Structure formats: C-alpha cells, structure tokens
Amino acid sequence: MSSNARGTLFVISGPSGSGKGTILKEILARRSDLFVSVSATTREPRPGEQEGVSYFFVTRERFLEMIEGGEVLEHASYCGNYYGTPRAEVQKRLDSGVDVILEIEVQGAMQIKKSMPEAVLIFVTPPTPEVLRARLTGRGTESPQVIEKRIETARREYSFIDLYDYVVINDELEKAADDMLAVLRAGALRAGAAGRAVKESFGMN
Amino acid sequence: MSSNARGTLFVISGPSGSGKGTILKEILARRSDLFVSVSATTREPRPGEQEGVSYFFVTRERFLEMIEGGEVLEHASYCGNYYGTPRAEVQKRLDSGVDVILEIEVQGAMQIKKSMPEAVLIFVTPPTPEVLRARLTGRGTESPQVIEKRIETARREYSFIDLYDYVVINDELEKAADDMLAVLRAGALRAGAAGRAVKESFGMN
Numbered sequence: 001m002s003s004n005a006r007g008t009l010f011v012i013s014g015p016s017g018s019g020k021g022t023i024l025k026e027i028l029a030r031r032s033d034l035f036v037s038v039s040a041t042t043r044e045p046r047p048g049e050q051e052g053v054s055y056f057f058v059t060r061e062r063f064l065e066m067i068e069g070g071e072v073l074e075h076a077s078y079c080g081n082y083y084g085t086p087r088a089e090v091q092k093r094l095d096s097g098v099d100v101i102l103e104i105e106v107q108g109a110m111q112i113k114k115s116m117p118e119a120v121l122i123f124v125t126p127p128t129p130e131v132l133r134a135r136l137t138g139r140g141t142e143s144p145q146v147i148e149k150r151i152e153t154a155r156r157e158y159s160f161i162d163l164y165d166y167v168v169i170n171d172e173l174e175k176a177a178d179d180m181l182a183v184l185r186a187g188a189l190r191a192g193a194a195g196r197a198v199k200e201s202f203g204m205n
Numbered sequence: 206m207s208s209n210a211r212g213t214l215f216v217i218s219g220p221s222g223s224g225k226g227t228i229l230k231e232i233l234a235r236r237s238d239l240f241v242s243v244s245a246t247t248r249e250p251r252p253g254e255q256e257g258v259s260y261f262f263v264t265r266e267r268f269l270e271m272i273e274g275g276e277v278l279e280h281a282s283y284c285g286n287y288y289g290t291p292r293a294e295v296q297k298r299l300d301s302g303v304d305v306i307l308e309i310e311v312q313g314a315m316q317i318k319k320s321m322p323e324a325v326l327i328f329v330t331p332p333t334p335e336v337l338r339a340r341l342t343g344r345g346t347e348s349p350q351v352i353e354k355r356i357e358t359a360r361r362e363y364s365f366i367d368l369y370d371y372v373v374i375n376d377e378l379e380k381a382a383d384d385m386l387a388v389l390r391a392g393a394l395r396a397g398a399a400g401r402a403v404k405e406s407f408g409m410n
Contacts, residue, residue, distance in 0.1 A: 121396075123396065125403055125407070128406075129406065129407045132407065158403070158404055158407050159404070161396065161403055161404050162396055162404060163396075164396045165395065165396055166391060166394045166395055166396055167394055167395075167396045167403055168394060169403075178390075179390065179391075179394055181387075182386075182387040182388075182390035182391045182394075183387075183390075183391040183394060185383075185384065185387035185388075185391070186371060186384075186387045186388040186390070186391035186392070187391070189371045189372055189373060189384055189387075189388060190370065190371055190372075191326075191328065191366065191367055191368075191369045191370055191371055191372045198330055198363070198366055198372055198374075199363055199364070199366050199367060201333075201334065202330070202334045202337065202363050
C-alpha cells in the first residue's frame, strides 16, 4: 500500500507581482519529478514565447471546441482571451503517480476545487499590502488603466483567498520556496481520500 | 503582518507500534522551537517516570476537579485511568507564537477537533496491516487479553483516520520524520483563519 499511488494535483494562484513564477522556478530546480501543466490560450504569442512551452496557442474556434468536448479541466477569460488547462495530459500524469502543478488564476482554481475537491490549492501573496501595491503599480511606466485593471484583478483574487488550502507569504524567496516545498510534500499526505484508502486496506472498519 | 502571530496546535495520534514516539523524538532533535505538551494522568508512575516530564501524576479527585473547572483541553480514560492535556500551558505557548504538539489518542483528538477546529490532526500508521499486527502482538510475551485489547483499540483508532488532516506512513524512520516536518511546516501555512487575516490586512474585501 502506498499513500501516493495516484499523484496529487496542486493549484497555485496569486496576484501579479506575488512572485509565484519565481518560486515555482526555484522549486522545479529541486523537484524535477513535478509536472507543470502548460495552458492553452487564444491570445497571440508574444516575442520569444514557444508553442507547447509557454502555452499551446489555439484559435478561438478550437478553444470553444475544447470547452464543448470537455477537453479542458478549467478555463477562464481575461482581457478578451481564453485560457485553459488541457485535461488529457494532467490526467495521464496523475494516473501514473506524478504530482501536477497548475499555475492558474482564481476563476479556474475555483472550477478545479469544485470538480476535483482532492486538489490542493495554494495562494501566494507578497508580504504586505504596501509591497503588493508597489508591485502592481510597477515602475510608473504603465498607463493608469493598466494599473487600475491590475488592482481590480488583485482585489477579486484576495476575495477568494480563504477558499484556498494554504497561503504562502513571499517575503524572502528562499523561505517562500521552502514553505512551498513543505506544502507540496504535506499536500500528498493529506488524509480524506488517502485516509479512507488506509482505513480500507487495514480492514478495520 | 505575519502568518504565525499565533502558534499552531498539532495533534499526533496512531496505534501502539506506529512509531509516533520515535518520529517525535527525531523531530524534536531538529525543531527545538516546538513545545510538546505533558499530559496529566491518574495512573501510578512506572519506574523511571518523572513528574512533569513523562506525566503530571495527579489523584483521581484532582483530575475530576480539573475536568469540572475546564482546566483540561481534552481528556480520555484508558484501562480505568484518566489522561488529559492541561489547558493553561498549551494556551500560553500558542498565544506567544509557539507551535504545540499533543501526542494523544483518538478520543482526545476528536475533542480537540471540535473545540479547536484550527488544530492540525496527524495520524501515524505502520506501512501495512501485517506490520501493524506484528507490532500489536509483540514478541509473544504478552497475554492474549493484552493483545486482544490492543487490536480492539487499534480498530477504533483506524475508524477515525479520515477525520484527521494528514496521514504519515511510517515505513522508514528518516522519511517519516521528513514527512512529519513538512506537515508541521505546511500546517502553519494552512489558509482558513490565516487566509481571513490576510484578506482583512490587504483591505480587499
């Protein structure tokens, strides 16, 4: 009997400027066994972005077909574009015992929480509201509209924070990465489904 | 703002022979900041047991007074003796930001879960039912009655396992101790109360 015959699905969200991408990069350097899902999107590739690495770039028609056919685990729209997680690859990895990470925003995270309640949701936040504001407003080069949009998005994101399982506060990168690694390790030990499996296998009902 | 202005309460349970005591000793060697609560009991001290280290040894009258006066966080009876966790010291440590560990059995753990839902419950189990049975039956020196009693107790304990938050499988000590350390670190990052605090402090309701 093993606690992780099946992989665990982890969802990481956090506002722009929370540093979740940097933490993730740090973690992957230490846990090469993790699989990070690549999202599909209808937005245009930016210079340097690679098909299948940054995103799977698809047409609007194809994306709607994916939604219709149940080919995405979750999807969300942002600034007029669709973003979503292709289901098949994630399922395949989980089935083969690999832990999978989705870096997605709140809309999608709530869909995952509903459809896969055993998923572990992690919210990354800067240490203080002041740091968050400084990161959202940037170096003064963005337009007021862009900044306003970011603040509005962050406000919505924080309104969902208590529906997440863990909050990682990104004060120092090293500490935040260690926290995240602990969450990934502990997340695979959460009882519930695992507990029921142990209960059955120990024949002590 | 800090996620752990208050300490986190961890409850560790598991059947006789699960090795939870050995794991705990291993952990304390690496996390000297943790506080392990000392239980009060009405049973007689055994040779080598020290007052205030192994247990606080009290009379039956005093124990009943402690229950009446709300001086214990939880209590249970086993083989005609009472066991309980003195409340004051635990509260003091939690209030000062220290993480506290209670090594108690299922009856008490369920009382804690009810009265302090923010507590993190961890169940330690041997890797297989065969190993559990071997450990419960011991080296053949115990009476059938003692063995029967242990199996009955283990059966009751496993029936509560899915009410725990985490299951640590004690296959190799080193791995189990690392798992437990991850759970202790992640446990302090659980959202819920912490999430609500972040939500308020970020003024994004």
